[in-house]
Structures are given as structure tokens and as C-alpha cells.
Amino acid sequence: MVSFKSFIAFYGLTLLPALVTSSPIASGYFARKLFSRDNINASTVAAELGPQLSNGSLIFGSNNPQYANATSRWNRFVRSDVQVVVEPAAERDIAKIIKYCNENSFEFLVRNRGHGITSSLSAFSGIQINVEKLQDITLQPDGKTAVLQAGTSGGQVIQELWNQGYVTTTGSTQCVGVLGPALGGGHGRYNGLYGLVTDNIVHYNVVLANGTEIGVNETSHSDLLWALQGAGHNFAAVTSIVKKIYPKEIDTWHFHNYTWTQDKLETVFETLNTFHKSYNGTTPPKMGVNFGAIRMDKSLSADEALLKWGFYYAGPAVEAEELLKPFNAIGAVEENMIDLSYPDVAALTSGDCASGNLAVSSVLTLEYNVTAERALYDHYITNVAKYPDLAATAYLWYEGYATAGYQAISPESTAYPHREENHIMFFATVVPDGSDLHDAAKTWAKESSDIWNAGQPGRQPKLYVNYAMGYDFETLESIYGYEAWRLERLRSLKAAYDPENRFRFFVPIVSNSTS
Ligand SMILES: *[C@@H]1O[C@H](CO)[C@@H](O)[C@H](O)[C@H]1NC(C)=O
Ligand SMILES: *[C@@H]1O[C@H](CO)[C@@H](O)[C@H](O)[C@H]1NC(C)=O
Ligand SMILES: *[C@@H]1O[C@H](CO)[C@@H](O)[C@H](O)[C@H]1NC(C)=O
Numbered sequence: 261m262v263s264f265k266s267f268i269a270f271y272g273l274t275l276l277p278a279l280v281t282s283s284p285i286a287s288g289y290f291a292r293k294l295f296s297r298d299n300i301n302a303s304t305v306a307a308e309l310g311p312q313l314s315n316g317s318l319i320f321g322s323n324n325p326q327y328a329n330a331t332s333r334w335n336r337f338v339r340s341d342v343q344v345v346v347e348p349a350a351e352r353d354i355a356k357i358i359k360y361c362n363e364n365s366f367e368f369l370v371r372n373r374g375h376g377i378t379s380s381l382s383a384f385s386g387i388q389i390n391v392e393k394l395q396d397i398t399l400q401p402d403g404k405t406a407v408l409q410a411g412t413s414g415g416q417v418i419q420e421l422w423n424q425g426y427v428t429t430t431g432s433t434q435c436v437g438v439l440g441p442a443l444g445g446g447h448g449r450y451n452g453l454y455g456l457v458t459d460n461i462v463h464y465n466v467v468l469a470n471g472t473e474i475g476v477n478e479t480s481h482s483d484l485l486w487a488l489q490g491a492g493h494n495f496a497a498v499t500s501i502v503k504k505i506y507p508k509e510i511d512t513w514h515f516h517n518y519t520w521t522q523d524k525l526e527t528v529f530e531t532l533n534t535f536h537k538s539y540n541g542t543t544p545p546k547m548g549v550n551f552g553a554i555r556m557d558k559s560l561s562a563d564e565a566l567l568k569w570g571f572y573y574a575g576p577a578v579e580a581e582e583l584l585k586p587f588n589a590i591g592a593v594e595e596n597m598i599d600l601s602y603p604d605v606a607a608l609t610s611g612d613c614a615s616g617n618l619a620v621s622s623v624l625t626l627e628y629n630v631t632a633e634r635a636l637y638d639h640y641i642t643n644v645a646k647y648p649d650l651a652a653t654a655y656l657w658y659e660g661y662a663t664a665g666y667q668a669i670s671p672e673s674t675a676y677p678h679r680e681e682n683h684i685m686f687f688a689t690v691v692p693d694g695s696d697l698h699d700a701a702k703t704w705a706k707e708s709s710d711i712w713n714a715g716q717p718g719r720q721p722k723l724y725v726n727y728a729m730g731y732d733f734e735t736l737e738s739i740y741g742y743e744a745w746r747l748e749r750l751r752s753l754k755a756a757y758d759p760e761n762r763f764r765f766f767v768p769i770v771s772n773s774t775s
């Protein structure tokens with residue numbers, strides 16, 4: 261997810277402890293104790309679980325100064341009821357925590373950097389397992405893979421590998437964890453050359469719902485490997501991964517951004533459509549991504565929105581500028597360019613880490629429909645006038661990744677279902693604290709995705725799981741794929757690996773607990 265620096269500054273949530281919701285007696289390993297454990301608190305968990313965990317692990321509740329930070333979320337509308345936070349200091353602790361939760365009928369939820377945006381996370385009540393202490397990044401002697409622990413973030417991995425002469429796929433925003441996006445596929449600047457984040461993971465060390473630790477790869481639980489590659493949040497807690505890395509052959513990335521006035525809208529989208537087919541029918545693979553936004557910028561215009569586009573090219577300016585000639589010819593009111601190392605170019609979007617009360621609605625598409633884009637522009641301007649409090653942060657967002665890397669991979673081979681799609685778009689706004697405009701923001705978001713989808717008649721609406729918000733209009737098929745065999749396969753793997761539906765708080769395949 262990428263958004264704007266104008267997002268209101270980081271602010272920790274203070275959540276009140278609440279009671280564990282009682283559930284009927286479950287079968288199998290998730291058996292409730294005969295006495296009530298409803299008044300779960302950090303002192304009890306520390307006394308019972310603490311001695312089993314490695315030195316350096318932390319267990320705390322809402323009265324701890326670290327609690328606000330440990331439970332805060334990028335989307336502040338996500339309000340899980342975190343009764344106790346457990347921060348394991350070693351991978352092996354995760355299985356112990358999950359077994360302890362199972363023995364005591366506590367729900368658990370793994371959190372890394374807190375960028376999950378979907379409302380289903382708000383249904384959680386129980387013990388949150390924060391994996392941020394698990395930050396080891398270890399290059400393997402063959403120089404082809406690295407072991408990344410579950411708590412690593414995109415920024416750490418990019419910088420550490422760079423220091424050692426390598427690169428790999430991560431999400432685009434540095435402060436986001438590696439695993440969160442990866443479990444849903446994971447789009448990023450290296451899509452064009454190396455594929456999705458998940459396409460480069462060759463082995464997962466995970467803990468299953470029943471607390472069993474297993475290794476998952478092509479020869480061990482390969483059925484689960486398929487599910488982890490696109491629907492992974494539903495299946496297991498990852499403790500570490502083995503991920504492909506590549507020697508850094510590209511010294512600098514070229515970044516060029518433009519601001520265009522709205523009268524150029526048709527030209528911009530037509531040029532983008534041509535550009536995205538210009539390399540044997542696809543986007544030039546080294547033009548990692550272009551991020552675009554349509555938004556207000558009062559410093560440039562009081563009543564018209566502007567088109568702001570940034571292009572990221574994995575190589576020198578001279579190569580990039582050859583490809584960008586058609587964009588240079590449009591005529592920008594403002595533009596900048598710079599050549600930077602990969603960690604520095606990745607840092608250009610670090611302003612996207614500030615949290616806010618988000619309303620988002622997203623779509624995937626093959627190409628831009630110029631008529632629909634004009635309709636969206638008009639719809640945007642109408643709503644800007646109607647809702648000044650939302651207008652300050654509202655924007656239409658475009659992610660035009662290079663696709664060659666992930667489209668070279670057979671769509672059936674992973675649970676990530678939407679490989680044929682070329683662009684991700686979303687509408688987003690931040691609802692100010694205390695404002696009653698949440699419904700208006702959701703409606704604006706929903707109508708935006710409707711207009712985008714009306715621009716691809718005859719196609720079914722699709723969206724990227726990591727950008728799902730939990731709205732009623734997001735169907736499981738639109739997220740996990742319309743081919744009937746996909747959901748059938750996911751459900752049958754769910755029955756095999758998580759029969760009690762313990763992993764159900766991030767875009768759940770099975771929505772209600774079966775217990
Ligand atoms: C935690 O729960 C235990 C068991 O119910 C109780 O005895 C104890 O007073 C509680 N501690 C706090 C700090 O609330
Ligand atoms: C944990 O740390 C304490 C003090 O630092 C030490 O005495 C103890 O042996 C350690 N325990 C383990 C299991 O390493
Ligand atoms: C809050 O948590 C983040 C990791 O999510 C960490 O980098 C940061 O230092 C923490 N801030 C405070 C004030 O503890």
C-alpha cells in the first residue's frame with residue numbers, strides 16, 4: 261500500500277482490555293479448559309507461558325508503555341482487542357505460544373509491522389504474537405538465497421542485502437514487513453525482473469494451527485506451499501523463509517516524476533496504455549513501477565485535481581529517458597529527476613508509513629479506460645466539493661508495475677490468482693479523528709471502484725488481497741479467484757491444515773469459526 265505524506269502523524273491506539281468472547285466447546289486440540297479463562301491478563305500469561313519462552317521475550321498488557329506502539333495499526337480503523345502482547349525472542353517460541361493458546365482456548369494473531377488494513381482484523385480478541393524481534397537476515401553460502409526471519413521489514417532487507425551486494429523482491433514501502441505482503445503475493449519494484457515476493461520464496465518454516473512446526477517447500481507439504489503463495493494468512497504462522505536473492509548488477513535507479521494538469525488526463529492514460537505494451541506487449545521489465553495519483557494540490561490549483569506520476573527505472577538515466585520520451589512530450593507543470601541506489605530510491609516512498617483512519621477500495625485491470633478515467637476525475641471533483649474534510653487526503657491511486665517477471669509464472673502454480681492483471685488502482689482517503697464521514701468515505705471509495713469496473717465491461721471485478729478492506733461488495737471470488745477449483749482447493753487445504761479455523765482474521769476464506 262502506498263499513500264501520501266499528508267497522512268496524519270503516527271499515533272498509537274490505546275485499547276481497553278476486554279473479555280474473551282466465549283465460544284462453544286471445541287473438538288480436537290482446541291479444547292476449552294473446564295474452568296473459565298475469560299479474565300486473561302498479562303500477569304497470568306507471564307506466569308504460565310513466560311518460563312517456556314527464550315530469554316528476551318516480552319509479555320505485556322495495556323498498562324505497559326510499549327502496548328500502544330505494539331498494537332497500533334497503519335489503518336487506525338482496525339481495532340483488534342489485544343488482551344496480551346507476546347513478543348517472542350526466538351523462532352521456536354512461536355510454537356510454544358500457539359500451543360499455550362490452544363490449551364487455554366485463547367485466540368492468537370500474528371502481527372509484524374501492523375499494515376494489514378482489512379476490517380476482519382477488528383474481529384480479533386486474544387493474544388497478539390508480535391514477531392518484530394525476529395529480524396535476522398542470513399545470506400546462505402551459495403549466494404543464491406537468504407534466510408529472513410518473520411519480523412523483517414522491506415527496508416531492512418533491501419538495505420542489508422544491498423550492503424552485501426544483493427537485491428530481492430519486497431513490497432514497495434519500506435516500513436511494511438516482508439511476510440505480510442508476501443503471504444498475499446506481494447507486488448513491488450522488482451516484479452518485472454523477478455516476479456512477486458512470494459515467487460522468490462523457496463522454503464517456509466511455519467507453525468500450524470495445532471502448534472506443530474513444519475518446513476514447507478516443493479518436496480515437503482507442497483500442497484500447503486501452493487496456499488502460502490497468495491492465501492497464506494489463512495494457513496499458518498511463518499517463523500522464517502528462505503528467499504532467492506540476486507547479485508546487484510544495477511548501480512542506480514532513475515526516478516522521474518511529473519505533475520500534469522487535468523486537461524492532459526486523456527493523453528496521460530493513452531500514453532500509459534501504449535507504454536505498458538511497448539516491450540513485446542508488456543511493460544519494459546526494468547521500468548519497475550510507475551506510481552500515479554490524482555489528487556488536490558492547493559499550492560498549484562484551488563479547484564482542479566492534478567495528475568502526479570513517478571517512474572522508477574532499474575538503470576541509468578539515459579536508458580530510462582529514452583523510454584520516457586512520450587511522457588516528457590506531454591508537458592508537465594513540474595518535474596524532477598534523480599539517480600539513486602536501490603535503498604535510496606526505495607526510501608522515496610517512506611512518507612507512506614504514517615497511519616490514518618483509512619477508507620480504501622481497489623480494483624485490478626488490464627489497461628486504463630480513458631473514458632472511465634475521465635468519469636472518475638469528475639466524480640472525484642464532485643466529492644471534493646461535497647466533503648472538504650475528506651478532500652484534503654482523498655486521492656485516486658495507480659500502480660503500474662512491470663509484469664514480465666510474475667506473468668512468466670504459471671497462474672495455476674500458486675494461490676495468487678490474478679497474474680493476468682496489469683494494474684492496481686485504488687481510491688483512498690483518511691477520515692479525520694472524530695469525524696462522522698466514515699460512511700461518506702466508504703461510499704466514495706465504493707463508487708470509485710464501481711466506475712473503474714464499469715470501464716472494463718464483461719470482466720469480473722478483481723482485487724489484490726492485501727488491499728481488501730472487508731467490505732460486503734468484495735467477494736471471495738474477486739479476491740481468491742473465480743475459477744471454482746481455487747476456492748475448492750483452498751477450502752480443502754483449510755480443512756486439512758486448520759480445521760478449527762484459527763487463522764481467520766485476515767481476509768478469511770472460511771468466515772466463521774467452525775468450533
Ligand atoms: C490477573 O488474573 C488473575 C487470575 O484471574 C488475577 O488473580 C489477577 O489479580 C489479575 N491481575 C491483574 C493485574 O489484573
Ligand atoms: C536467561 O538469562 C539469565 C540472566 O541473563 C540467565 O541466568 C539464564 O540462564 C538465561 N536462561 C536461558 C534459558 O538462557
Ligand atoms: C514502535 O514499533 C516500531 C516497530 O513497529 C519500532 O521501530 C519503534 O521503535 C517503536 N517505537 C517506540 C516508541 O517504541
Ligand SMILES: *[C@@H]1O[C@H](CO)[C@@H](O)[C@H](O)[C@H]1NC(C)=O
Binds near residue numbers: 478
Ligand atoms: C524442504 O523442507 C524439509 C522439511 O523442513 C527439509 O528437510 C528440506 O531440506 C527442504 N528442502 C529444501 C530443498 O529446502
Ligand SMILES: *[C@@H]1O[C@H](CO)[C@@H](O)[C@H](O)[C@H]1NC(C)=O
Binds near residue numbers: 517518519568594
Ligand atoms: C518529485 O520527487 C521529488 C523527490 O525526488 C519531490 O521532492 C517532488 O515533490 C516530486 N515532485 C512531483 C511533481 O511529484
Ligand SMILES: *[C@@H]1O[C@H](CO)[C@@H](O)[C@H](O)[C@H]1NC(C)=O
Binds near residue numbers: 538539540
Ligand atoms: C521481443 O522478444 C523477442 C524474442 O523473444 C526478442 O528477440 C526481442 O528483443 C524482444 N523485443 C524487445 C523490444 O525486447
Ligand SMILES: *[C@@H]1O[C@H](CO)[C@@H](O)[C@H](O)[C@H]1NC(C)=O
Binds near residue numbers: 630632714715716717
Ligand atoms: C470504457 O468505459 C466506458 C464506461 O466508462 C464503457 O462504456 C466502455 O465500454 C469502456 N471501453 C472499453 C473498451 O472497455
Ligand SMILES: *[C@@H]1O[C@H](CO)[C@@H](O)[C@H](O)[C@H]1NC(C)=O
Binds near residue numbers: 468470
Ligand atoms: C497438526 O496438524 C497437522 C495438519 O493438520 C497434522 O498433520 C498433525 O498430525 C497435527 N499434529 C498433532 C500433534 O495433532
